[in-house]
Amino acid sequence: MPDPCVSDAGFTESGLLEHGGKLRQAAVRYGIALEDWLDLSTGINPNGWQKALPPLSTWARLPEDDDGLHRAACGYYAAQDLLPVAGSQAAIQALPKLYAHRRVAVLAPSYNEHAHAWQRAGHAVDLVCAAQLHTAIDDHDIVVIVNPNNPTGVCFDVAMLLDWQQRLAARGGCLMVDEAFMDGTPAQSLAAYSDREGLIVLRSLGKFFGLAGARVGFVLAAKKTLLALAQELGPWTISGPARWLATQALEDQAWQRIMRKQLKQQSQRLHTVLSAAQLMPDGGSCLFQSVATPQAAHIHAQLAGQGILTRLFKVPARLRFGLPADEQEWQRLQQALRALNIPSVELSA
């Protein structure tokens, strides 16, 4: 049996980690034209914010810090202060470089760039199950979690996290919470507490707002951390048009209200559809459902053969399903699920 606390690294040829959304690669591998795929391999809102396009001037001029994005983001997240970054990935890469030789516990399985980045920066990294995190707090300097977790959908309680943050901060440590999938459940966010010492919260416009191509995310933390990170990253990390679009989306409260409701309904529908196909999700967020099954690789391949791309996690074996965009896509998914021929499990010795 694979250790459930160890997830696969999945490196590509270039030494970068594997991710969902690699539709071009799938198109070549399965011989299905790009436009014929239903891509459920990401947790990106398929009906994202698309109400306006940035003016041409935003392409021509260097982006400026005082263009309204900072204020709009502080308002949306209810945060005292934050640093806009080029997607939370930019923060994941850079934050480990602000520290030297720390003992770091990273939730596993979770978004695999976290452990990779801390290891790459020379820290001692332990991968820790959700169930063992509460004991890891006291013998690590930095604890990194994803909440709700990706790909498992596990959620962590606010009061428990604030207790962890306090215990870490008392020793000069830090709790880092990646809230990439939090927008559907803002009451569960630590954003409002992010000015406290020993807490760093990562947010992104990639998932809920469906603006993954824009590369806009935010680091919410105490001012000292934000200043150090700003110097590490340097100027103009986000494109001007993306800053403009992000500002509009963050200020569009009406859209956000409707979308939170819609995504909740759709995520529930996905749970129902998968369950009906004997693929019972064991976790999820407003943007995906997650199915732990030893048959994950078989099911992934059979769906890909029908032009439906899901996200396969090999160790531990798990499939993540994003949301279909419209009724036609829902019907296509349901039809493909009915056509599945799942082989019986071979029990290992």
Added chain:
Amino acid sequence: MPDPCVSDAGFTESGLLEHGGKLRQAAVRYGIALEDWLDLSTGINPNGWQKALPPLSTWARLPEDDDGLHRAACGYYAAQDLLPVAGSQAAIQALPKLYAHRRVAVLAPSYNEHAHAWQRAGHAVDLVCAAQLHTAIDDHDIVVIVNPNNPTGVCFDVAMLLDWQQRLAARGGCLMVDEAFMDGTPAQSLAAYSDREGLIVLRSLGKFFGLAGARVGFVLAAKKTLLALAQELGPWTISGPARWLATQALEDQAWQRIMRKQLKQQSQRLHTVLSAAQLMPDGGSCLFQSVATPQAAHIHAQLAGQGILTRLFKVPARLRFGLPADEQEWQRLQQALRALNIPSVELSA
């Protein structure tokens, strides 16, 4: 007299360096509305590539590496291989982190982010005049120049640079050439030689293509260096819409031909206009003219008082003028230059 080899650092409150293009700050300082300024403080083409806008889908999906940008850029630069980065600034920040404890010579005065980044990464940095560079080659590991230089406009000869590169490469060293202002004079570029060991060339779409807001640049170098840099920077560093726009601009050879010719004419006109106002440029590129004068601060303030923003370099004292966008802006500049009241120079003891 200030040492002509030492330029001012110009740090802002956040610890980031000062740059041109800070129009919002100037608007507040001089009490002139944002839309009433003529901004000549950058070297950005005021008539940049603006022939199409990226499709909405590029905002929604994660950017993919195999979308055609790499091929378009290799074609435009006549390079064997390259890495697209989020503006050459991203490369300037990251490249020093690929080395440990090198003796680095950085051309001075030049674009001030270079020396800053190498110092920040813990290297021993010497600032070296253009005239002394040829002797600096043999007692440094890494030599960083900007060609044509910014802000002085000094140009370096291809054969001489290739000699420097060979001497550095023979000792395991490296010549880094920032060619941000090279697009008007492609015959002077080292891009075609960038697969050689010990050579790194930086290019950008910010200046000639006028796409400074897009944050797209390229590192041209041997494959080993590109792989190391790709791992340092991580995935998705450029926004999807910017990748799309960059690809179109790099493939638009007709526009590029016309623009090279236009910018050459306009830069010559700027030289003439400044000379007529007793501001004789001592260097320039297709996108700016540069005037070394002890009166730089006075002239900068007087032009700003008339709503014309130029770029002031304090030590050594120098003004950089970008190109006006149209005939109306040319007339406004000429009128403002005629109204200048330049105090006589106070000679220091």
